[in-house]
Every structure is written in C-alpha cells, then in structure tokens.
Amino acid sequence: MKRTILAAVGLAGILLTQPATAEMIYRRGTAAAPDTLDPTKSEIQPAAFIIYDLFEGLFTLDAKGQRRNAVAASYELSPDGKIYTFKLRADAKWSDGSPVTAADFVYAWRRLANPKTASPYGYFVWPMVNGQEITSGKKPPESLGVEALDDHTLKVTLTKPTGYFLASLQHVALFPLHRASLEKYGESFTAPGHLVSNGAYMLAENVPQSHIKEVKNPYYYDAAKVKIDTVFSYPIDNQETEFKKFRAGELDSTSTLPNAQIKWAQENLKDAYIAGPTYSTYYLSFNLTHEPWKSNPKLRAALALAIDREVIAEKVIGGGELPAWSFTPPGNVGGYEPPRLPWTKQTQAERDAMARKLLAEAGYGPGGKPLPEVEVLHYTSDNARKVNVAVAAMWKQKLGVQTNLNNQEFRVVANIGNEKAYKDVLYYAWIGDYPDANSFLQLFRSDVEQQNLPGYKSADYDRLLDEANIQTDPAKRAELLAKAETLALESNSIITLHHNTRRRLVSPKLKGWVPNPTDFNLSQYLELTP
Known part of the structure; x- marks a missing residue:
C-alpha cells in the first residue's frame, strides 16, 4: 500500500515541494x-x-x-x-x-x-x-x-x-x-x-x-x-x-x-x-623611509625603466591585461583620463639604455658603489610570484641587480606595508574604493599614513589634490588631478606594472x-x- 501511494502521489509531491523548501x-x-x-x-x-x-x-x-x-x-x-x-x-x-x-x-x-x-x-x-x-x-x-x-x-x-x-x-x-x-x-x-x-x-x-x-x-x-x-x-x-x-x-x-x-x-x-577589466593597478612600492631609496631618485627611476610592462601584461600574465603607465587606470572614469610621462612612449630598448645611464649616475656599477641587492615582499599567490620572478630577471639581465623574493600571507603584507616595515620594495595592488580618481590619488597624500605605502610626501601634490577636489567644474578638476598624478609619477616612488583583468x-x-x-x-x- 505505501509503495503504491509513493508511486502515484509521493513522486509528484517531491517534485512540487522540494524546490520550494x-x-x-x-x-x-x-x-x-x-x-x-x-x-x-x-x-x-x-x-x-x-x-x-x-x-x-x-x-x-x-x-x-x-x-x-x-x-x-x-x-x-x-x-x-x-x-x-x-x-x-x-x-x-x-x-x-x-x-x-x-x-x-x-x-x-x-x-x-x-x-x-x-x-x-x-x-x-x-x-x-x-x-x-x-x-x-x-x-x-x-x-x-x-x-x-x-x-x-x-x-x-x-x-x-x-x-x-x-x-x-x-x-x-x-x-x-x-x-x-x-x-x-x-x-x-x-x-x-x-x-x-x-x-x-x-x-x-x-x-x-x-x-x-x-x-x-x-x-x-x-x-x-x-x-x-x-x-x-x-x-x-x-x-x-x-x-x-x-x-x-x-x-x-x-x-x-x-x-x-x-x-x-x-x-x-x-x-x-x-573575464572583465577591473578598476585596479598592480605596482611595486619603494620604501622611501629607508635608504638607498629615500635619497636616490635616479636609482628608483633606473629600476622602474628596466621593467618591460608589455611583457608582464601580455606574456607573463596574459588574458587581456593592460600595461600600466599611470597609477590611476585609464578609461575616462568619472571624466578623468590619467597622464602619461614622456618615457612611456619610448621603445623598451630606449628605456633600458636610459635605465643603465641613470644607474651609473646614481653611483652604482663599474667604478662606483656595489649594486644593491633588492628584497621584494609580495603576498602568497602563483600569479604574484610569476610577476616578481619576471621583474627580478629583468633587473638582473639589464642592470645586474640581484633580487630576493619574500612571500607572506596577504594580510601580513598589507600590515607590513601600512607600517612601512618592509626593507626595500613591496608588491601590491589597489582596487578603487569608488569610481573616482581620488580613490587612487589620495594614497599619495603626505597626511595619509597607512595606505601611502611608499611614504611619499609632497606639499605641492597635496595642494593640487586639495584644489582639484573643491572644483565644481569637471574639466578643471580633471586637469588639476592630472597635474598631481604627474608629480607623483615623476617621483618614481612606485613602479606601476599592469591594470588587472579579473x-x-x-x-x-x-x-x-x-x-x-x-x-x-x-x-x-x-x-x-x-
């Protein structure tokens, strides 16, 4: 009897009631x-x-x-x-x-x-x-x-x-x-x-x-x-x-x-x-509270120029990544298109030659100080490791600079970065908190202590950002934001690498x-x- 009821009624009941419950x-x-x-x-x-x-x-x-x-x-x-x-x-x-x-x-x-x-x-x-x-x-x-x-x-x-x-x-x-x-x-x-x-x-x-x-x-x-x-x-x-x-x-x-x-x-x-592009930038940050990074902008510039961003974006990562020539991602978000410095329009061979020249002017190499050994702190991730292995190879091949990679849990890396406790260079990423350039550019303010990972400080930069953010004219605001970002990029306090496609x-x-x-x-x- 029970079996007959299940066949005639129970199966229908299961089909009707199960999705709802x-x-x-x-x-x-x-x-x-x-x-x-x-x-x-x-x-x-x-x-x-x-x-x-x-x-x-x-x-x-x-x-x-x-x-x-x-x-x-x-x-x-x-x-x-x-x-x-x-x-x-x-x-x-x-x-x-x-x-x-x-x-x-x-x-x-x-x-x-x-x-x-x-x-x-x-x-x-x-x-x-x-x-x-x-x-x-x-x-x-x-x-x-x-x-x-x-x-x-x-x-x-x-x-x-x-x-x-x-x-x-x-x-x-x-x-x-x-x-x-x-x-x-x-x-x-x-x-x-x-x-x-x-x-x-x-x-x-x-x-x-x-x-x-x-x-x-x-x-x-x-x-x-x-x-x-x-x-x-x-x-x-x-x-x-x-x-x-x-x-x-x-x-x-x-x-x-x-x-x-x-x-x-x-x-x-x-x-x-x-897959889809995200409002984000992956970058390397120099610790400007430590030497030799604090007082040697030419050394920072040399390391920045020697990185082939096209190779990292297109070959090391692949899948639609964009090389990063600015900290703020492109795409006219909020009416703002980030600036590009003159060297970004050169060939990589020209950048490499400039990097070697700047390294010598910074006092390193034959007849100068021994080349620095750079520690790069990055979070535990297969993709992060591959990017930084590629960066280390470029620095070694082009400039003779030796790199040591130090990977830690992501939360640990974030805390170390906020405290400026990393030795030389930190690998990190920033995803915009809201769709406005200020979400990125605020991180370079002198009075932002934690998330300003390099410890960059510039009164001119702060002034430009303040002037931009009280502007009610979008075009004037964008112009001032671009001037501020140009200042930050010219400092080579960070090395932008790529904009992410998730x-x-x-x-x-x-x-x-x-x-x-x-x-x-x-x-x-x-x-x-x-």
Missing part, C-alpha cells in the same frame, strides 16, 4: 582570509566581499557594481555644496530587529575618525567639518560634522564642496554600526553570535583557516528578493587548489584563475570562464553574475539554479 547554498572562494569583519577597520578586498553581504551604508552596490540607495531613501544638497541631508528609510533594521537610525551613522563615523581606532580609512572623514583635526588628535570625535536631526534624518556638513564625497559613501568604512553590541562585546563584536548587522545576511560561523558562513537576515528590508539562503566563503590562497576545488564541484565561484590555466579554461570551461570561474548554475570594474558581485543578487 530546498536550501539554496552558495560556495565561493575569496583568496585570502579577511583581515577583520569590522567595517571601520577592514582594508582588504576578501573581507569586503563578506562585509558587503553583512552591512549596508547610506548607499551600497547594485547587481552591476554601481552605487544604489540603501539606508538612504533620498538626500538633498545645499546650494553651496557643503551640507548633505539624508532621509533614511523607515524599514531599515538590524539583524536583532531594532531600527537602523541616523545615530548609528553618527556613532560609526565618529569611531572611524577617532585616532584611537587606527582605521586605515580614517581619511574618509576629512571632507567633513573637523574631520582632519579629529584624526590627528587635535579635536574630539564628537565635533565631527555629522548630526542626527532625528531617527531618520542625517545631516553631514563639509568644510568645502568635495567632488568625490557622495561616491565615497558606498564604501564599507562609512557603514553604520550597532552601538549596543559593540559596547557590550568590545573588539569581539564581530564574532558569530555577537555581530549585529543590517545587510542581507547575518554571520553564523567564522572558523579560522576553514570558512565563514552567512545566513539570510529575516529583518532585511528586501529579504523577500534574496534568493540564496546560505553563503560559505572559503579563504584559499593557493590558486591551483581553488581551481581544483571548482572543478570538483566544491565551489560555485573562484576568486581568480591561475595564469597557467587561463587558456585551458577558455577552451574547456567556456560556460564557466568569466579572470575567474563561475558555475553556469549561478545566475546574476555581472563582471564589473569594482569586482563585486553581492550574494543578494545571485541565484543558484538546478
């Missing part, structure tokens, strides 16, 4: 482990993948990686361009069911500004009244130009019009915080069971060297539109390991793709291979994935089909 689980590789899930303190992209799931600011990213309204329902700007008034949506809630209010933003932004927090993004508050004075310890955080007029009205007062301010509000550093949980748990407020967030997901598990698990937030205002129930993020530094896990069906998306597997994936995994594998079952310059595809817009 089956949990939709998304498994992704995120490369490195997050540095922290604290939005105020986080700096690296692998953490941002998760934080964008857990939190929302006044704005967040849409399915195409563009800014969209989130907690902000609307805003008004005063005629003088200095006062923003944001109306917050009434249905925004924290994952414990309590309302998200303007006071939550005031609390979070004051914490960001507080020098005791030591946020790498403290400079994000500088446009606000007293922002810079607070981060330098000259004024209290309570004097920051942000005010809760009522639960759903946030007023922000800037010292002067700032062309990039609105764009910056999509960044995780400016997301709100749940004050009660932070004050109750202190620095452990990001632990599972402690973390109260306001995004599409909540934190369920965080197992070091294993995984981070997120589950849907039932109090999220758009919860009904969120298809994926559970997100597992796996930190996998080894790109070959990540590649194998995808092929074995253990991942639905990878963070990247090993260079050696690009051609194979293009031919054999056509439905899964996805190549990864995405399961054909994962719908809604859109390659975009910010390189973020938020889980809430994705869906897994059978």
Whole structure:
C-alpha cells in the first residue's frame, strides 16, 4: 500500500515541494582570509566581499557594481555644496530587529575618525567639518560634522564642496554600526553570535583557516528578493587548489584563475570562464623611509625603466591585461583620463639604455658603489610570484641587480606595508574604493599614513589634490588631478606594472553574475539554479 501511494502521489509531491523548501547554498572562494569583519577597520578586498553581504551604508552596490540607495531613501544638497541631508528609510533594521537610525551613522563615523581606532580609512572623514583635526588628535570625535536631526534624518556638513564625497559613501568604512553590541562585546563584536548587522545576511560561523558562513537576515528590508539562503566563503590562497576545488564541484565561484590555466579554461570551461577589466593597478612600492631609496631618485627611476610592462601584461600574465603607465587606470572614469610621462612612449630598448645611464649616475656599477641587492615582499599567490620572478630577471639581465623574493600571507603584507616595515620594495595592488580618481590619488597624500605605502610626501601634490577636489567644474578638476598624478609619477616612488583583468570561474548554475570594474558581485543578487 505505501509503495503504491509513493508511486502515484509521493513522486509528484517531491517534485512540487522540494524546490520550494530546498536550501539554496552558495560556495565561493575569496583568496585570502579577511583581515577583520569590522567595517571601520577592514582594508582588504576578501573581507569586503563578506562585509558587503553583512552591512549596508547610506548607499551600497547594485547587481552591476554601481552605487544604489540603501539606508538612504533620498538626500538633498545645499546650494553651496557643503551640507548633505539624508532621509533614511523607515524599514531599515538590524539583524536583532531594532531600527537602523541616523545615530548609528553618527556613532560609526565618529569611531572611524577617532585616532584611537587606527582605521586605515580614517581619511574618509576629512571632507567633513573637523574631520582632519579629529584624526590627528587635535579635536574630539564628537565635533565631527555629522548630526542626527532625528531617527531618520542625517545631516553631514563639509568644510568645502568635495567632488568625490557622495561616491565615497558606498564604501564599507562609512557603514553604520550597532552601538549596543559593540559596547557590550568590545573588539569581539564581530564574532558569530555577537555581530549585529543590517545587510542581507547575518554571520553564523567564522572558523579560522576553514570558512565563514552567512545566513539570510529575516529583518532585511528586501529579504523577500534574496534568493540564496546560505553563503560559505572559503579563504584559499593557493590558486591551483581553488581551481581544483571548482572543478570538483566544491565551489560555485573562484576568486581568480591561475595564469597557467587561463587558456585551458577558455577552451574547456567556456560556460564557466568569466573575464572583465577591473578598476585596479598592480605596482611595486619603494620604501622611501629607508635608504638607498629615500635619497636616490635616479636609482628608483633606473629600476622602474628596466621593467618591460608589455611583457608582464601580455606574456607573463596574459588574458587581456593592460600595461600600466599611470597609477590611476585609464578609461575616462568619472571624466578623468590619467597622464602619461614622456618615457612611456619610448621603445623598451630606449628605456633600458636610459635605465643603465641613470644607474651609473646614481653611483652604482663599474667604478662606483656595489649594486644593491633588492628584497621584494609580495603576498602568497602563483600569479604574484610569476610577476616578481619576471621583474627580478629583468633587473638582473639589464642592470645586474640581484633580487630576493619574500612571500607572506596577504594580510601580513598589507600590515607590513601600512607600517612601512618592509626593507626595500613591496608588491601590491589597489582596487578603487569608488569610481573616482581620488580613490587612487589620495594614497599619495603626505597626511595619509597607512595606505601611502611608499611614504611619499609632497606639499605641492597635496595642494593640487586639495584644489582639484573643491572644483565644481569637471574639466578643471580633471586637469588639476592630472597635474598631481604627474608629480607623483615623476617621483618614481612606485613602479606601476599592469591594470588587472579579473579572470575567474563561475558555475553556469549561478545566475546574476555581472563582471564589473569594482569586482563585486553581492550574494543578494545571485541565484543558484538546478
């Protein structure tokens, strides 16, 4: 009898009910482990993948990686361009069911500004009244130009019009915080069971060297539109390991793709291979707080000129990379096209000859000082290793300079860079925090301590950037930004290498994935089909 019922009725019941009740689980590789899930303190992209799931600011990213309204329902700007008034949506809630209010933003932004927090993004508050004075310890955080007029009205007062301010509000550093949980748990407020967030997901598990698990937030205002129930993020530094896990069906998306597997994936995994340019630059940074780099610009220039960027972009990496002639990526983002220095239009043979000449003028080589032995610190990655092996070979072949490669975990490299604790040269990458040249050029400011990896300082540069960012005329602003970037490039404090094309594998079952310059595809817009 039971068997007859199953055949006649049960099978139909299974077919009808299983899709509605089956949990939709998304498994992704995120490369490195997050540095922290604290939005105020986080700096690296692998953490941002998760934080964008857990939190929302006044704005967040849409399915195409563009800014969209989130907690902000609307805003008004005063005629003088200095006062923003944001109306917050009434249905925004924290994952414990309590309302998200303007006071939550005031609390979070004051914490960001507080020098005791030591946020790498403290400079994000500088446009606000007293922002810079607070981060330098000259004024209290309570004097920051942000005010809760009522639960759903946030007023922000800037010292002067700032062309990039609105764009910056999509960044995780400016997301709100749940004050009660932070004050109750202190620095452990990001632990599972402690973390109260306001995004599409909540934190369920965080197992070091294993995984981070997120589950849907039932109090999220758009919860009904969120298809994926559970997100597992796996930190996998080894790109070959990540590649194998995808092929074995253990991942639905990878963070990247090993260079050696690009051609194979293009031919054999056509439905899964996805590539697109990102708003990013890979570069080498000289430590200008150390000798011989601090006082020898000709030595820095010689090493910069000897690197064949076309070879690195097209042969060492391949897959559509672009050689980098500027720090800000090309493409007329926000109406800005970066400058190119005269030497970038020479042949590589001409650059090599100039490099040898500058090395001799710097006092190195026959009849001069012994050639320096350069240590390059880079993060653990097959692609990073191949790039730096190629750089070392070029320096040895063309200039006779010996290079030692030192690889460390990505989070370790980021911390060492921020502290200027690397010996000679650091290999790093920067992905724009928002679609504006200032997101890159701000890193060369004298008063940006942590993310200014070379420790570059120039009063003229700072002045040009300040003048640019109060300009309301886009053409004049772009002209001033280009002058500032030219100064920074001429210093040879960094060596730009290439602009990245992100190549990864995405399961054909994962719908809604859109390659975009910010390189973020938020889980809430994705869906897994059978």
